[in-house]
Amino acid sequence: MEKVKAYASEPGVVIFSKSTCYLCCTVTFLFQQLGVATSVHEIDRDPDYREIEKALVKLGCSTTEPAVFIGGKLVGSTNEVMSRHLNGSLLPLVRPYQAQS
Numbered sequence: 761m762e763k764v765k766a767y768a769s770e771p772g773v774v775i776f777s778k779s780t781c782y783l784c785c786t787v788t789f790l791f792q793q794l795g796v797a798t799s800v801h802e803i804d805r806d807p808d809y810r811e812i813e814k815a816l817v818k819l820g821c822s823t824t825e826p827a828v829f830i831g832g833k834l835v836g837s838t839n840e841v842m843s844r845h846l847n848g849s850l851l852p853l854v855r856p857y858q859a860q861s
Contacts, residue, residue: 763808764815768829770799772857776816776827778804783838784826790845795858830854 768774773791777784779802791798803812803825820834821827828835830853835841844850 761811761815761818764812764819767799767801768819768834769832771831772796773798773854774829775800776812776821776825776829777802778825780804781825787826787828787838787841790841791854794851794854796854797857797859831856 764776767776773796775784775788775791775798777788777800784800788798788800803809806812816827819827821837823837826837826841828837828841835844835853841850844853
């Protein structure tokens with residue numbers, strides 16, 4: 761649980777992902793297109809994989825991958841991220857983390 765809290769509290773956009781999950785790739789790609797650098801933690805490559813999944817569920821994730829945190833706060837999974845993107849509420853959350861051009 762402490763490992764998950766430490767990762768999730770990193771500044772910016774943090775994504776808990778699985779290396780073989782197409783939805784995880786889609787969410788990561790969305791943030792790339794928005795010019796936002798992400799910190800991606802592929803939990804299936806971590807020896808504490810099962811404990812990380814359990815910790816994410818305890819933090820309120822309905823599905824454990826992708827689990828997206830912005831500024832240390834849980835945003836949710838693919839459905840929540842895409843819904844926010846479509847209704848315009850995602851961009852204000854990520855604006856502080858967008859690359860300056």
